Amino acid sequence: MDDLRMLRDLGRDLEHEPPPTLARQRSRLLAGRRRRPRRRAALVGLVAVLTAALLAAPVLLLRAERSSQEPLTERTQRPGTALNILIIGSDRRRGDPVGARADTIVLLHLPAGRKPVTAVSIPRDSAVRIGPCKPGAATRTDRIGAALAEGGPGCVRKAVETAAKVKIDHHAVVDFAGLKRMVDALGGVEITLPRAMADRQSGLSVPAGRQILDGDQALAYIRARREVGDGSDLDRIRRQQQFMKALARRAGERLSSPDWLAAFLRMAAGAVDSDLGFREMHALARSPGRAGLNDLVLATVPVAPDRTDPNRVVWHPARADRLFAPFRH
Amino acid sequence: MVSAMTAPPAATAGDSTLIRESLERPEAFAGLFDRYAGVLYRYVSRRLGPEVAEDLVGETFLVAFDRRHRYDLSYDDARPWLFGIITRLVSRHRRTEAARYRALLRSPVDGGAECPADRVAAGVTAAAARPALARALAALPARDRDVLLLVAWGDLSYEEAARALSIPVGTVRSRLNRARRKVRTSLGDTNPLHEEA
Numbered sequence: 024m025d026d027l028r029m030l031r032d033l034g035r036d037l038e039h040e041p042p043p044t045l046a047r048q049r050s051r052l053l054a055g056r057r058r059r060p061r062r063r064a065a066l067v068g069l070v071a072v073l074t075a076a077l078l079a080a081p082v083l084l085l086r087a088e089r090s091s092q093e094p095l096t097e098r099t100q101r102p103g104t105a106l107n108i109l110i111i112g113s114d115r116r117r118g119d120p121v122g123a124r125a126d127t128i129v130l131l132h133l134p135a136g137r138k139p140v141t142a143v144s145i146p147r148d149s150a151v152r153i154g155p156c157k158p159g160a161a162t163r164t165d166r167i168g169a170a171l172a173e174g175g176p177g178c179v180r181k182a183v184e185t186a187a188k189v190k191i192d193h194h195a196v197v198d199f200a201g202l203k204r205m206v207d208a209l210g211g212v213e214i215t216l217p218r219a220m221a222d223r224q225s226g227l228s229v230p231a232g233r234q235i236l237d238g239d240q241a242l243a244y245i246r247a248r249r250e251v252g253d254g255s256d257l258d259r260i261r262r263q264q265q266f267m268k269a270l271a272r273r274a275g276e277r278l279s280s281p282d283w284l285a286a287f288l289r290m291a292a293g294a295v296d297s298d299l300g301f302r303e304m305h306a307l308a309r310s311p312g313r314a315g316l317n318d319l320v321l322a323t324v325p326v327a328p329d330r331t332d333p334n335r336v337v338w339h340p341a342r343a344d345r346l347f348a349p350f351r352h
Numbered sequence: 353m354v355s356a357m358t359a360p361p362a363a364t365a366g367d368s369t370l371i372r373e374s375l376e377r378p379e380a381f382a383g384l385f386d387r388y389a390g391v392l393y394r395y396v397s398r399r400l401g402p403e404v405a406e407d408l409v410g411e412t413f414l415v416a417f418d419r420r421h422r423y424d425l426s427y428d429d430a431r432p433w434l435f436g437i438i439t440r441l442v443s444r445h446r447r448t449e450a451a452r453y454r455a456l457l458r459s460p461v462d463g464g465a466e467c468p469a470d471r472v473a474a475g476v477t478a479a480a481a482r483p484a485l486a487r488a489l490a491a492l493p494a495r496d497r498d499v500l501l502l503v504a505w506g507d508l509s510y511e512e513a514a515r516a517l518s519i520p521v522g523t524v525r526s527r528l529n530r531a532r533r534k535v536r537t538s539l540g541d542t543n544p545l546h547e548e549a
Contacts, residue, residue, distance in 0.1 A: 026535045027504055033485050034505040037452075039397035039405065041390045048410030049385050052417060 106133045107350050109180055109194040113171060128167060130183060130191070132350045143346060144323040150335040151186040153178065166335055171196075186338065189350040203238035205270075208287045209277050211235040212269040214244060241266060322346060367430035371423050381420065385413050388434055395506050396438060400445050401452055408445075412438045427515070435506050436516035439498050446494060456486035481539055488538035492531055499524055500531035 108131040128145040147168035154162045156174025167186075170178045176194050184191050197205075206212055214236050220229045220243070229240055236244055244262060277287070325342040329335035365373075367384060374381035389409055396405040415437050416430075423433060442449065489497060495517075502513040503524075510528070514521040 026532055026539060029481050029485060029539070030500070030504045030535065033482060034398045034501075036482075037398040038394050039402040041393040042402070042406065045389055045393060045406055045409065048389065048406060048413065049382060051410050052385055052413045053379065053382055 105135045106192045107131070107189055108133070109176075109183055109191050111171060111176055111179055111194065111196045113196050128179065128183070130187065130189070130350065134349070141322065141349065143350075145183065146324060146326055146336055148334060148336050149186070149324065149326065150329050150332070150337050151182045153182045156181070187343070187347040187350065189347050203242045205238075205287070206236070206241045207238040209270070209273045211237045212241055212266065212273050214241070214266065214269055216244075220244065241270075366428040368423070368425040368428045371420050371430065372425055374417075374420055378417070381413075381417050384416070384430060384434075388431060389413070391431070392434060392438055395435070396442065398505050399442055399452070399501065400448050404445060404448060408438060408441050411441055415441070429512075432508060432512040432515040435502055435508060435512075436518065439502065439516060443494060443498075450490045453486040453490035457483050484538045484540070485535065488535040491538075492534060496527045496531040496534075499527040500535075503528060 110129045110131060112128070128147060130143045130145060132141040132143075134140075145167060147166065149167045150164055151167045151170075152162055153165050153167070153170045154160050154174065156170065156178035160173075167179065167182055170182045176196050180191050180194050183189070212235070213233060215233045216229060216231050218231045229236065229244075234240075244266065274287075324346065325339040326336035327339055329337045365383075367387070370380055370383045374384075392409050392412060393405050396408050400408070412434060416434060419437075423430070427433070492500065498517060499513055502508045502516055503510070506513075508516060510521050510524045513528075514524045517524070
């Protein structure tokens with residue numbers, strides 16, 4: 024038996040004929056433009072904004088029926104105070120703080136009246152002044168995504184404050200583990216699976232159709248490549264979006280109940296690495312002037328390619344300045 | 353259909369002529385697509401499946417187009433160049449590829465299309481060997497697998513594979529030998545006489 028011949032036979036079995044749709048790739052070539060990276064960046068931005076929407080949910084779905092017994096911190100207590108909260112989505116794995124990069128950065132603005140809430144996505148490739156974040160380090164211009172690994176959330180916070188000329192009151196870092204716990208705290212999310220999902224590595228198995236996924240399953244669903252969908256990155260982003268929407272919907276249903284809200288916030292205070300504790304979050308959530316998800320204004324910092332470095336983008340100075348104007352309270 | 357549009361000057365011209373022409377007239381590059389998109393699609397569909405293949409072929413030609421001014425026009429056959437580009441793009445999908453081979457381990461052999469006579473001719477071993485082959489492919493280091501599959505599935509000669517991967521022919525030989533040895537071990541044949549010089 025000849026190994027090469029057997030290999031060729033196997034290859035023929037695995038082969039597919041080019042479909043007629045392959046002609047689309049020819050048109051793409053003739054169009055001469057590489058649009059795909061840009062489209063992907065836009066999708067990633069949307070995921071960031073939806074993450075922010077989820078985190079903002081307790082704030083947006085404020086319920087002020089019951090008076091508070093807890094002493095509140097001064098700043099969150101007064102409804103007449105506007106707040107800026109920086110939300111950093113990190114790709115850190117549990118127990119591995121080294122090498123964490125900021126995947127998504129969103130700046131939330133809660134005005135004095137608590138609505139409308141503005142969420143501005145900051146592209147992680149934005150070239151900004153960073154530092155000094157470590158003793159002995161110099162100030163330099165770099166992608167803002169690199170600031171988290173270098174100096175933690177405080178470093179990102181400082182970089183955003185400098186670039187946007189905005190004072191940030193609080194920050195929160197969410198990672199995959201935090202997301203998982205949030206899903207569990209909401210009692211799972213409802214997802215419609217086109218087909219059964221089986222992941223041998225994690226031992227997960229979920230049948231097709233409408234399902235309530237718990238934290239572990241939801242995480243496998245948004246991270247999986249080959250187990251569901253067509254294995255492409257775009258497909259995964261599509262799934263992440265679907266997940267975020269389902270999560271926001273679920274949060275909307277659940278968090279209107281004060282008990283669920285309190286439970287969720289207690290968990291969130293532990294799951295999210297933030298300078299905002301349970302009490303502050305709760306105070307925020309129960310401050311008067313509640314807003315709904317419709318009162319959320321979404322935006323992205325206007326950017327242009329950095330001429331000195333193709334991997335970076337630079338903010339459009341005038342337009343960014345206008346965007347952040349309401350944040351300067 | 354599509355090839356008819358560029359057929360007159362392109363059909364007979366060599367690849368290097370086409371590429372040279374595309375420097376002045378970018379549309380000419382589409383002639384290269386018409387020639388090789390099918391071949392590349394079939395190759396990638398083997399390694400990664402049809403879902404990713406289409407996009408990857410498109411990507412390959414975009415990359416090639418961007419680099420066409422660096423093409424060494426002394427080579428008239430652009431296949432090794434294009435296979436080199438697509439190999440690098442395939443490497444971004446390593447997990448998809450490994451998963452594809454592993455899937456063969458569990459899926460039953462679909463002998464439906466084969467006629468019994470073929471099966472007898474090929475020997476029962478061909479079907480039986482599939483899991484072993486799949487396991488070997490999934491376990492190979494990426495650079496050995498690249499060489500093996502460029503030769504076995506891409507039909508490139510050793511020299512062409514060397515050009516595709518920008519490595520010396522000797523390296524192609526040694527990687528291929530190593531890969532084949534592992535495949536044969538997996539098949540349960542360790543005959544040293546199968547080694548190539």
